[in-house]
Amino acid sequence: xxxxxxxxxxxxxxxxxxxxxxxxxxxxxxxxxxxxxxxxxxxxxxxxxxxxxxxxxxxxxxxxxxxxxxxxxxxxxxxxxxxxxxxxxxxxxxxxxxxxxxxxxxxxxxxxxxxxxxxxxxxxxxxxxxx
Amino acid sequence: xxxxxxxxxxxxxxxxxxxxxxxxxxxxxxxxxxxxxxxxxxxxxxxxxxxxxxxxxxxxxxxxxxxxxxxxxxxxxxxxxxxxxxxxxxxxxxxxxxxxxxxxxxxxxxxxxxxxxxxxxxxxxxxxxxx
DNA sequence: ATTTGTGCAAAAGCTTTGCAAGGAA
DNA sequence: TTCCTTGCAAAGCTTTTGCACAAAT
Numbered sequence: 001x002x003x004x005x006x007x008x009x010x011x012x013x014x015x016x017x018x019x020x021x022x023x024x025x026x027x028x029x030x031x032x033x034x035x036x037x038x039x040x041x042x043x044x045x046x047x048x049x050x051x052x053x054x055x056x057x058x059x060x061x062x063x064x065x066x067x068x069x070x071x072x073x074x075x076x077x078x079x080x081x082x083x084x085x086x087x088x089x090x091x092x093x094x095x096x097x098x099x100x101x102x103x104x105x106x107x108x109x110x111x112x113x114x115x116x117x118x119x120x121x122x123x124x125x126x127x128x129x130x131x
Numbered sequence: 132x133x134x135x136x137x138x139x140x141x142x143x144x145x146x147x148x149x150x151x152x153x154x155x156x157x158x159x160x161x162x163x164x165x166x167x168x169x170x171x172x173x174x175x176x177x178x179x180x181x182x183x184x185x186x187x188x189x190x191x192x193x194x195x196x197x198x199x200x201x202x203x204x205x206x207x208x209x210x211x212x213x214x215x216x217x218x219x220x221x222x223x224x225x226x227x228x229x230x231x232x233x234x235x236x237x238x239x240x241x242x243x244x245x246x247x248x249x250x251x252x253x254x255x256x257x258x259x260x261x262x
Numbered sequence: 263a264t265t266t267g268t269g270c271a272a273a274a275g276c277t278t279t280g281c282a283a284g285g286a287a
Numbered sequence: 288t289t290c291c292t293t294g295c296a297a298a299g300c301t302t303t304t305g306c307a308c309a310a311a312t
Contacts, residue, residue, distance in 0.1 A: 005266050005311050026302080041269045046302060048267090062195035066277085067301070080240060092237045096227075103249050106223045109211060111251040118234050119244040126241065136286050136291050157277080172294045177277060179292095197302085198276070 009033070009040050010048045014057065014072075023061055023069040023079070023088040063088050063117060078115070082122035091118055140164070140171055141179045145188065154192055154200040154210070154219040194219050194248060209246070213253040222249055 012033055017024070024032075030045045049070055052058045061069040063081045069088055078091040100111045143164055148155065155163075161176045180201055183189045192200045194212045200219055209222040231242045 007267055044268055064193035091234045093234050103222045103224050109251050109253040111249045113250040116247040118242045120240050120242040122240040175293055
């Protein structure tokens with residue numbers, strides 16, 4: 001395997017992501033990093049996000065809207081997706097232990113992980129509707 | 132709203148999907164329907180799959196591989212995704228009742244649905260490795 | 263000096279859409 | 288006739304990639 005060299009672009013992507021709880025898309029990352037490094041390219045953002053994800057430093061999250069999101073929290077957890085605004089939030093709940101064993105019953109294959117997505121309308125959207 | 136008119140293309144898409152347990156992609160549907168209607172276009176396939184999904188006759192399934200899949204089974208259920216070949220299978224397990232209530236605890240928003248994806252290696256792939 | 267990372271632009275996938283022609287009601 | 292659906296092609300979006308140059312070791 002190849003050695004990893006320092007890059008301030010990668011570093012700033014990591015730092016930017018670390019503070020975010022909203023699971024930004026590659027484009028959001030790009031738009032924000034550009035404030036600091038106006039010449040950074042979208043390709044570089046994608047390359048680094050992929051790299052960081054494969055290193056296990058961040059996590060790629062698919063929420064079914066055709067765009068990948070990135071999460072600095074690598075501890076297993078569930079997500080909520082708002083049907084109206086599409087925002088993604090963490091669910092304050094421990095992942096169910098033993099769910100994989102349960103799912104394995106009568107299933108032809110070896111299960112070793114799971115994710116869950118919850119759907120609904122976020123509070124911000126509900127407040128808007130009330131008015 | 133607009134009235135729905137019969138189309139043999141849509142009908143054949145529905146029939147094709149009805150027999151499948153493997154959650155085909157739009158392209159797979161297209162390739163297969165073409166055997167019957169060689170002039171059908173990919174756009175028509177996409178339009179009808181979207182329409183059928185919005186009518187609730189089929190279900191769009193996102194499995195995190197950047198491609199949408201389509202499922203004739205509209206009853207809520209969980210899916211398994213093979214890490215090696217990417218195949219998608221149904222999990223023989225009832226969706227957990229009360230999971231949404233559990234997830235709602237301490238969460239800012241109204242939850243009214245959920246999906247779950249299980250990961251692992253399917254039997255077909257495991258058998259290949261053994262040899 | 264060597265090897266990795268970047269910026270730019272082009273290309274690649276998947277999906278959607280505009281439009282004129284065809285088909286159902 | 289009226290309105291829906293189709294085929295075709297173009298466009299849209301997100302993501303990946305080739306390449307020459309820049310930066311790190």
